[in-house]
Amino acid sequence: MQTLKSYVCGNWHEGTESPISLVNPTTEAVIGTIKSGGVDMKAVVAYARQKGLPALRALSFGARGELLKQVAAAIHSHRDELLELSIRCAGTPRGDAKFDIDGAIGTLTAYATWGIAIGDRHWICDGDIETLGRSSRFSGRHVLVSRQGIAVHINAFNFPAWNMMEKAACALLAGAPVVEKPGTPTCMLAARISEIIVASGALPEGAWQLILGSVGDLFDHLTEQDGVAFTGSSGTAAVIRGNANLVRRNVRVNLEADSLNTAVLLGDVDVESPTFAMFISNVALDITQKSGQKCTATRRILVPRAHVEAVTARLVSTLAESKIGDPSDAAMRVGPLASAAQLRDVRTGIAKLAAECVTACGGAGPIAEKGYFVAPTLFVAPNARTPVVHEHEVFGPVATILPFDGTVAEAAAIVALGQGSLVTSIYTNDSASAASIVDSIAPWTGRIWIGSDRMAEQQLPPGMVLPASIHGGPGRAGGGEELGGLRGLGFYMQRTAVQGFKGILESLAPTPMAQ
Numbered sequence: 001m002q003t004l005k006s007y008v009c010g011n012w013h014e015g016t017e018s019p020i021s022l023v024n025p026t027t028e029a030v031i032g033t034i035k036s037g038g039v040d041m042k043a044v045v046a047y048a049r050q051k052g053l054p055a056l057r058a059l060s061f062g063a064r065g066e067l068l069k070q071v072a073a074a075i076h077s078h079r080d081e082l083l084e085l086s087i088r089c090a091g092t093p094r095g096d097a098k099f100d101i102d103g104a105i106g107t108l109t110a111y112a113t114w115g116i117a118i119g120d121r122h123w124i125c126d127g128d129i130e131t132l133g134r135s136s137r138f139s140g141r142h143v144l145v146s147r148q149g150i151a152v153h154i155n156a157f158n159f160p161a162w163n164m165m166e167k168a169a170c171a172l173l174a175g176a177p178v179v180e181k182p183g184t185p186t187c188m189l190a191a192r193i194s195e196i197i198v199a200s201g202a203l204p205e206g207a208w209q210l211i212l213g214s215v216g217d218l219f220d221h222l223t224e225q226d227g228v229a230f231t232g233s234s235g236t237a238a239v240i241r242g243n244a245n246l247v248r249r250n251v252r253v254n255l256e257a258d259s260l261n262t263a264v265l266l267g268d269v270d271v272e273s274p275t276f277a278m279f280i281s282n283v284a285l286d287i288t289q290k291s292g293q294k295c296t297a298t299r300r301i302l303v304p305r306a307h308v309e310a311v312t313a314r315l316v317s318t319l320a321e322s323k324i325g326d327p328s329d330a331a332m333r334v335g336p337l338a339s340a341a342q343l344r345d346v347r348t349g350i351a352k353l354a355a356e357c358v359t360a361c362g363g364a365g366p367i368a369e370k371g372y373f374v375a376p377t378l379f380v381a382p383n384a385r386t387p388v389v390h391e392h393e394v395f396g397p398v399a400t401i402l403p404f405d406g407t408v409a410e411a412a413a414i415v416a417l418g419q420g421s422l423v424t425s426i427y428t429n430d431s432a433s434a435a436s437i438v439d440s441i442a443p444w445t446g447r448i449w450i451g452s453d454r455m456a457e458q459q460l461p462p463g464m465v466l467p468a469s470i471h472g473g474p475g476r477a478g479g480g481e482e483l484g485g486l487r488g489l490g491f492y493m494q495r496t497a498v499q500g501f502k503g504i505l506e507s508l509a510p511t512p513m514a515q
Contacts, residue, residue: 002032004191007198007210008039009047015039015213022188025091025336025372026326032089032188036213044179044209045221048150051206052177057146060122064173065115070202072108075165078196079105082161082189089188090160091336091372093327096290103162103465104193107483110467111169114486122146124486126495129505139502144493146175149225151492152218154240156231157183157338158293158395160190166465166483167229168208174492176227177207181215183232185339219243219251227252227491229482231295234258237478254491255478256471258393260418261286262300263462264437266428267406271310274456279427280311282451282461283399284318287376288334289463292397293342296423296463299399300389302414304406312380312401316361319376324367336372337396343372349394350377356388357381357400374398384410390417408433412440420475425449425462446473446481 003019005012015035022032056064075082079101086097118124126142133139151171155163160182168178182190194210197203211218222228222245230240234257240246241253263283269275286298303311327335337343350364362377376397381389384402404410415424424445428434429452438448447469449462465471470484482488498505 001030002188004032004034004188004212006039006212007194007208008044009209010205013039017213020184020213022089022185023339024088025338026328026370028370028372034184034187034212036216039211039216041216041218042221044211044218045150047206048177048179048209052204052208053148053150053206055204056172056175056177056207057148059175060120061115061118061124061173062120064175065112065118067202068108068112068115068169068173070200071197072105072112074196074200074202075101075108075193076105082192085189085192086161087327090186090338091327092290093332093335094330096327096335099289100159100161103159104165107162107166107467108169111173111488115173123508124489124493125508129502132499136502138499139505140497140499141505141508142495142497143508144490144495147225147227147492147494149176149223149227151176151178152181152215152222152226152228153178154181154215154228154230154232155183155190156295157185158290158295160186161193162465163231164190164193166467166471169467170482170488171492172203172207174489176492177209179209179211179218181211184213185342187212220245222246222251223249224251227254229254229480229491231256234476234478252491254480254482256295256422256480256482257476257478259295259420259422259473259477260299260390260393261296261421261423262302262415262418263298263425264302264411264415264427265304265307265311266408266411266426266430266433266437267304268430268433269427271307273429274453275427275429275451278451278456278459280314280318282425282463284315284322285461286463287319287378287397287399288322291334291337291374292376293338293395294463296465297399298425298463299393300414300418301399301401302384302404302411303401305403306406308380308401308403312360312378315378319361319378322376324373324375334376334397337374338372340372342395343374346374346394346396346398349392349396350374350398352388352392353379353394353398353400356386360401362397384414385417390419408436408440412437415441416444418444418476420473420477420479421445422471422473422477423447423449423462425451427451429453444474446470446477
């Protein structure tokens with residue numbers, strides 16, 4: 001059994017407090033331990049500032065891009081090992097493990113490519129030069145420069161590879177050294193990736209640190225130039241947002257929290273169309289992939305009343321084909337939840353939904369003697385405004401069908417009841433309806449995915465977070481924003497207006513912010 005160590009101040013550190021067990025969620029066997037405590041968080045911050053920050057800021061975007069390319073290559077060289085580790089420590093079938101690890105590698109590669117394309121420059125221009133006076137002699141433009149701070153990342157347990165590297169790619173390319181804190185239940189994978197990064201020697205000293213377990217008083221040592229990016233529950237997000245030092249020093253905080261994402265089947269879609277088949281396939285995938293433990297998974301399924309019976313039957317049939325069991329068995333599609341705590345939370349959530357909705361399949365009952373398994377579960381609500389469906393996210397293989405009238409207006413009103421989400425998927429072949437619903441629901445969602453017959457064979461599913469598009473959402477979803485090409489660097493950079501002679505402004509780096 002392995003005792004994992006944090007990587008701080010250039011050394012591997014074993015904590016001093018009582019060990020926390022890491023459990024294989026399939027067998028419930030203890031496979032490792034971690035210990036919090038004994039880390040001088042003030043020293044961690046100082047080490048990043050004194051070593052990592054000047055080393056990264058001395059490099060151009062192009063040079064930082066080359067570093068990310070090396071990190072991606074180092075992780076890729078251990079891909080098979082990491083896939084097997086994901087199966088063991090996170091309970092993910094091999095396909096779901098690829099989703100996480102390949103997503104991490106792909107995001108690093110994308111940001112490496114964008115950095116290399118910027119080249120030998122140290123800031124980015126945001127927008128065009130604008131005339132400010134009577135003539136263009138006096139003009140202005142905006143630039144983004146790297147802040148003189150560090151990045152603290154509190155990552156979720158469900159994507160120990162992708163969630164960590166998605167944040168790190170943006171921060172490192174922007175010139176900010178990172179302190180990574182992975183979700184504890186699956187931190188064995190994050191710790192192994194950290195070992196690979198450190199062993200590769202790709203990053204400057206102080207650019208990468210890893211904290212396992214509690215972050216202690218880390219936030220108390222951050223200042224105005226630093227940033228904190230968090231992915232996890234709304235309760236923890238609220239604690240971070242309200243930290244006294246972060247508030248007093250105006251430390252930047254980016255949050256991604258709960259999200260009641262919605263799939264909307266509009267009334268123009270025929271049940272025999274490719275769009276309808278795509279709708280069924282994508283919703284079933286969101287319920288089963290990562291055992292429903294995705295922040296982008298569909299939780300609410302808006303279906304025209306005339307199609308509720310057909311959709312329910314098709315989804316129940318499709319979900320029945322997804323075998324549940326040991327993820328090391330290639331025949332299994334759905335693995336266990338990540339931890340005993342997750343199992344308790346999901347069962348509690350299922351019970352709340354079952355009290356007010358009809359259970360179409362699945363439920364909270366045990367399905368194996370060992371392991372944190374929950375069957376894919378589908379509910380049908382008595383009506384689209386059933387309160388319990390819009391009040392709490394059940395973070396597991398659970399979704400609810402909401403009957404509605406099939407119109408854009410009704411769909412937009414129901415989506416808004418979720419109080420903010422990461423992604424809303426719309427299925428329609430009518431361009432006017434698509435335009436109308438984008439206008440109506442965009443204030444409530446960070447990303448809108450539109451499925452139609454014309455893209456049925458070309459689509460990447462709505463649950464997939466791509467580095468070129470922003471990831472985040474308003475309200476309940478946390479109010480944060482990550483990725484989006486070079487937009488993802490903005491959190492770690494300072495936008496400054498520069499005014500003066502147009503000729504001087506033209507000499508500044510012409511690379512725009514938008515990717």
